[in-house]
Structure formats: C-alpha cells, structure tokens
Amino acid sequence: MQVTVIGAGYVGLATGVMLAFLGHRVQVVDHNPEIVAALQKGRRTIYEYGLENMLQQAADNLTFTSTLGDVGVAEVVMIAVGTPSREDGATDLGFVEKALLEVAGHCQGPPYPLIINKSTVPPGTACWAQTLVNGSLTGRGFVPGVAVVSNPEFLREGSALFDALYPDRIVLGAREESSFATLRELYQPLLSQQFTPPAYLPRPQDYTGPALVQTDPVTTELIKYASNAFLSVKISFINEFAALAELLGADIAQIARGMGLDQRIGEKFLRAGLGWGGSCFGKDTSAITQVAKKYDSRLSIVEAAIGVNHKQKKIAVTKLQAALGTIPGSIVGILGLAFKPDTDDVRDTPATAVIRELQDLGAFIKVYDPMAMDNYRKQHAGLKVVYCASLEELAAGCDALILMTEWEQFKKADWQKIGQRMQRKIIVDGRNLLDPKEMQSLGFDYRGVGRRTAILSCSVAVTGGGP
Numbered sequence: 001m002q003v004t005v006i007g008a009g010y011v012g013l014a015t016g017v018m019l020a021f022l023g024h025r026v027q028v029v030d031h032n033p034e035i036v037a038a039l040q041k042g043r044r045t046i047y048e049y050g051l052e053n054m055l056q057q058a059a060d061n062l063t064f065t066s067t068l069g070d071v072g073v074a075e076v077v078m079i080a081v082g083t084p085s086r087e088d089g090a091t092d093l094g095f096v097e098k099a100l101l102e103v104a105g106h107c108q109g110p111p112y113p114l115i116i117n118k119s120t121v122p123p124g125t126a127c128w129a130q131t132l133v134n135g136s137l138t139g140r141g142f143v144p145g146v147a148v149v150s151n152p153e154f155l156r157e158g159s160a161l162f163d164a165l166y167p168d169r170i171v172l173g174a175r176e177e178s179s180f181a182t183l184r185e186l187y188q189p190l191l192s193q194q195f196t197p198p199a200y201l202p203r204p205q206d207y208t209g210p211a212l213v214q215t216d217p218v219t220t221e222l223i224k225y226a227s228n229a230f231l232s233v234k235i236s237f238i239n240e241f242a243a244l245a246e247l248l249g250a251d252i253a254q255i256a257r258g259m260g261l262d263q264r265i266g267e268k269f270l271r272a273g274l275g276w277g278g279s280c281f282g283k284d285t286s287a288i289t290q291v292a293k294k295y296d297s298r299l300s301i302v303e304a305a306i307g308v309n310h311k312q313k314k315i316a317v318t319k320l321q322a323a324l325g326t327i328p329g330s331i332v333g334i335l336g337l338a339f340k341p342d343t344d345d346v347r348d349t350p351a352t353a354v355i356r357e358l359q360d361l362g363a364f365i366k367v368y369d370p371m372a373m374d375n376y377r378k379q380h381a382g383l384k385v386v387y388c389a390s391l392e393e394l395a396a397g398c399d400a401l402i403l404m405t406e407w408e409q410f411k412k413a414d415w416q417k418i419g420q421r422m423q424r425k426i427i428v429d430g431r432n433l434l435d436p437k438e439m440q441s442l443g444f445d446y447r448g449v450g451r452r453t454a455i456l457s458c459s460v461a462v463t464g465g466g467p
Ligand code: UDX
Pocket: 006, 007, 008, 009, 010, 011, 012, 029, 030, 031, 032, 035, 080, 081, 082, 083, 084, 095, 096, 098, 099, 118, 119, 120, 121, 153, 279
C-alpha cells in the first residue's frame, strides 16, 4: 500500500520504517528539515535498536520529505506528531490539528486516504478530527468522505522495532467496515507473520502473531490511556511496597518475584526504583486524569500513582542525606541520564528531579551516561553540571554516586577501581542493579530501593504471640 506517515519521532519513524520493511511504499514527512536531511542520507536521528539496519534494508520503499505534497496517491495517512502536555496537564492537540488540516488542504476530492491517528490523544479525538477534516474539505468545495480512525501504538523506546514487528495486540478503532478492511490490509503481514524476520530481530520462538481488537475509536483511545496508566500504577504500587519492605527488613525483588509468579499478576513492571519517566507515562497519566475531571469524574488510583512517583524521586535525596550526613558542599555523581536503558531519550527523566533537588540543597553534580549526554546537554542548556566522558572520570573526587539508569555498562563496571577514585564510597543504587554483598565487600556504603542489605536471621517463636 501507499502510506504517508506524518512525524518522524520515535513512533512515526519506527512505524514507518517497519511498514516499509514489510513491503509498503512509505513516505515519512517531518516538519523539521534537519531530521529529514539526516534520514535522507540514511543516518538515524534517534537511537533505536536495529533502526540503522532496517533503514538500509527498507530503503527502496522509503522516502523522507519535509513538505506534505500530494496525498492523493496515499491510501493511508498516519499521524504520529507529538502531543505534548499543556501547563495544566491536558493534551495540546495543536500539532495534530495542524497535520489534519494540512492533509485536508492537500486532498483534491475522492478517493480520499484513510487517516490513521497513532499519536496518543484524548478520547473523542478521532471523531473530532473527522468532522474537522470534512469541514475543511466542504469549505474548499469538495465532497466530504474522509474517515479518521484510531490505532494507538504500544512501542517501548529501545525495543520499538521489536514491538512493531511482534506486537501483543493491534488495536483498531473505526466506525465503518471499509476502514477496518483497509487497516487489516495494512497490517496483514503482521497479522499473518508471513515475512522473513530480520537477522537482528528474530521472531520469538513461541510467538504466533498479535491479537486483533476491533472496536470504536473512543474505546480505542481509552485502551491506550488505560494501558499506560495501569503500567504506571503497577510501578508505583511496587515502589510503595519497597518503602514498607525496607522498614521491615524484607526484600522487594523477592516480593515482586513471589507476586509475579501468579499469572494473574505477572512479573513485568514490578521493578522498584526511583520512579518512572519518559515521554509517555507522565504525560498520559496527567492527561487522562484531566479528562476524567472534565467529565466530573475521578481516576483516584491513577492520581495516587502520580503522587507516589513524585515522592519516589525524592527518596534518592533522603537516602543520600542519611549516608552523607551533610549534603551542602558534597560532590555527587549521577550515573545515567536516560529515562531508562537502551535509549538516548531524556524526556521527563527522573534524573533531572534528583539533580535539581540536590543542587537546591547545595550539592555539586557530575553526570555520565553512555548514550544520552548530547540530548541532555541540548535539553538542559542552563543546568550547571559537569559532564564526564567516562565512569572513572565521574567517580573522581565524588562523595557519593546515585545510579539512575540501569545500563549494562554500570553492572559490568570495575567497581573496585571506581571506588578507589572516590572521596567517600557511598552509592545509592536507584535501580537495584548492583549486587549489595559485592558492593559492601568492596567497602561501599550501598543503599538500594527496598532491598535487604544485611543477612536476616529469624528467631523461632516458642510461645504464642505474633508481629
Ligand atoms: C508521539 C506523541 O508525542 C505521542 O503522544 C504518541 O504516543 C506517539 O507519537 P514521539 O514519536 O515520541 O511520540 O514524538 P516526538 O519524538 O516528539 O516526534 C514527533 C515528530 O513529529 C518530530 O520529529 C516533529 O518534528 C514532527 N512534527 C511535529 C511534524 O512533523 N509536524 C508537526 O506539526 C509537529
């Protein structure tokens, strides 16, 4: 099929390249000429596993441009532009509206392309968008007839191409059977899994293809918010239990394992740490709680998860305070700026909240990340931190370290050497990445999140009574 994708961000680019790999002819449009120029030269603009390879493999089916041009040839136009939060937490639909009107402005009468919205948008947006586009067409003297459907993405950054090729489910929200038929045709290679997997992204052995959910657009838009909100709640839940576990001398990793083995709960998204970040969870949870309020309703569990996440970032400072005694004047090294490993994305990264709070208290901050330093520098130009080129450089002279991102490189590091370069060997492991016993044996004052660091000896109760 002929596909136009508007927006070459994490979602638009991964989806566009995947569709081209599957054999569709894809034009990716982005209003940023620098992004387009780089992609035209075959250079990736974001770090995403397998992207460079797939860009090359799909090159014959892919074009990049900064102006929309004739959309008459496209059978589907996919919208994947940013949907940032407004000051009050609600969604700013400005880019989506601009893209829709641009598409409408380029239509020259039927047959019209199917407009697929991939960006995360408030429930009701597809219906609103359809009226908007058809209104614009009628205004220009054309017959209306454009359908706008909802088809949210569930791509994790860092494994976006894997998630795109082997999704758990494909969720389609439309009002007409003809729209569903077009969407099924678009995703046929994924539904049937009749493509040769790339060597760098093999198909998981037990994977048999995605489930297909076909429903109305409002339900679909809510599925996206409910999914991200639920994952956020799951993480905040385990983080609250981590605090309790710590008080009781229990271990949160073992609690999560013990819970997760129950298939009704599931083991995923139960890793305690210094809170969730990234471009989606914060934005989507605040957007959907705002939507509920607009309709005189409340999503109190999601609101609580947001509150817990806010507090969670502060525990790094509390732990440091307890270990250091005095924070003002201390030198603190931050290991990891990306909001999670295997990505260079620093949007809403918990590291920023921790850095700002420590600076407010008078600490001096050094930072290191294997991949996200350039992005961080660009997005936090005014922030006074010392950027270090290696872990060793970061550790030199530090009173304490805070591990913010669970990069494999940090796990494999030579911690003896790193410790030797520090003034005081204190580490707050905000992602429970390192082995507490090993760190303690190297002389570190090690503090994890909800982790037991001392050997627990349980006395055997002889007479009655209980905790
Ligand atoms: C975006 C949405 O923000 C998110 O809500 C949704 O779930 C998926 O799509 P992402 O791909 O991470 O997520 O966005 P971003 O990295 O900001 O990329 C958006 C791209 O669209 C940028 O490259 C930007 O230059 C481009 N864009 C934006 C346009 O081409 N035209 C516009 O009018 C606005």
